[in-house]
Amino acid sequence: MASFSPLFPGLTAGDSISPDQDQLTGTEGKSVTMKCNYQTSSSYKYLYWYKHDSDLQAPQFILWKRAKGSTDEHIPDKRYESRTTDTSTELIIRKLTLADTALYYCAVDTQ
Numbered sequence: 001m002a003s004f005s006p007l008f009p010g011l012t013a014g015d016s017i018s019p020d021q022d023q024l025t026g027t028e029g030k031s032v033t034m035k036c037n038y039q040t041s042s043s044y045k046y047l048y049w050y051k052h053d054s055d056l057q058a059p060q061f062i063l064w065k066r067a068k069g070s071t072d073e074h075i076p077d078k079r080y081e082s083r084t085t086d087t088s089t090e091l092i093i094r095k096l097t098l099a100d101t102a103l104y105y106c107a108v109d110t111q
Helices: none
Strands: 016-019 032-041 047-051 060-067 078-085 086-091 103-109
Touching: 016 103, 032 103, 047 078, 047 086, 060 078, 060 086, 086 103
Parallel strands: none
Antiparallel strands: 016 032, 032 086, 047 060, 047 103, 078 086
């Protein structure tokens, strides 16, 4: 897992996001939780997760979720879940498979 900060229109100097740990392992059939910590002065925050499993392809969108206090989210694959606070976002992957082996990115959009 690594941090990912694409250039969103609202991203301002001082905004940051970074992984809680650099490497994480899991067991097939079990769940795993990844966490990124972020800082922004914006009250309007969207947190994103992406999966990158091949240098030949662009990262794949997993989900987006508004920061704590909102129920807005888009999570197409129900094996994934996200929890957010005012300073962190978590990605939970249930029923791990070998195909989940990848680099995961977190991003924040502060429009």
